[in-house]
Amino acid sequence: SQTIHQWPATLVQPVGSPLSLECTVEGTSNPNLYWYRQAAGRGLQLLFYSVGIGQISSEVPQNLSASRPQDRQFILSSKKLLLSDSGFYLCAWSVKLNRGTEAFFGQGTRLTVV
Amino acid sequence: GDSVTQMEGPVTLSEEAFLTINCTYTATGYPSLFWYVQYPGEGLQLLLKATKADDKGSNKGFEATYRKETTSFHLEKGSVQVSDSAVYFCALSGEGFKTIFGAGTRLFVKA
Numbered sequence: 001s002q003t004i005h006q007w008p009a010t011l012v013q014p015v016g017s018p019l020s021l022e023c024t025v026e027g028t029s030n031p032n033l034y035w036y037r038q039a040a041g042r043g044l045q046l047l048f049y050s051v052g053i054g055q056i057s058s059e060v061p062q063n064l065s066a067s068r069p070q071d072r073q074f075i076l077s078s079k080k081l082l083l084s085d086s087g088f089y090l091c092a093w094s095v096k097l098n099r100g101t102e103a104f105f106g107q108g109t110r111l112t113v114v
Numbered sequence: 115g116d117s118v119t120q121m122e123g124p125v126t127l128s129e130e131a132f133l134t135i136n137c138t139y140t141a142t143g144y145p146s147l148f149w150y151v152q153y154p155g156e157g158l159q160l161l162l163k164a165t166k167a168d169d170k171g172s173n174k175g176f177e178a179t180y181r182k183e184t185t186s187f188h189l190e191k192g193s194v195q196v197s198d199s200a201v202y203f204c205a206l207s208g209e210g211f212k213t214i215f216g217a218g219t220r221l222f223v224k225a
Binding site: 006032041042043044046049051090092094097098099100101102103104105106107108110 | 143144145146148150155156157158159160163165166203205206207208209211212213215216217218220
């Protein structure tokens with residue numbers, strides 16, 4: 001069966017420090033991968049998605065970047081964190097349905113920038 | 115573009131009350147529809163789904179019916195429990211690789 005791992009679970013980082021969040025998927029090949037952010041008490045914002053190694057699509061301009069160095073690995077990065085980068089970050093992968101795709105989520109990373 | 119609108123929360127109910135969370139959508143074509151649930155501090159879990167008109171998704175006592183004529187996918191449960199307290203997201207996925215989520219509805223169930 002497929003599983004998704006995301007780490008760390010929580011992170012407290014000072015403003016201006018770098019960021020690296022990692023996500024890996026097991027039990028499937030060539031998955032579509034996604035990074036979402038959820039601000040406190042709010043909905044989900046799609047940040048990046050990837051349909052293959054080295055293929056990254058960015059949904060919103062921001063202080064973050066994403067990379068996919070291996071088929072089942074998706075990394076979210078920043079060179080210098082801002083206070084506004086605080087939030088709950090979720091990695092997801094998806095399977096194709098007859099119509100659309102069904103998404104499966106990791107447990108999330110709570111990032112607090114201080 | 116495609117969008118999902120769901121009722122604002124929070125919704126506060128007493129245990130064993132009936133739950134309805136409204137969800138309507140706008141989409142080109144006929145998307146798949148989903149309800150996800152998020153418990154405190156966790157990621158989203160798929161609660162139920164429907165992939166074509168008139169389909170009824172159900173799980174853990176929750177139900178939702180894909181209504182093409184009213185572009186709706188309302189979530190219902192006949193008798194809620196304290197353990198159902200969570201945030202519920204309505205979502206759709208049509209052409210392409212993206213899932214569009216509603217803003218989420220927080221549910222509090224009191225004992």
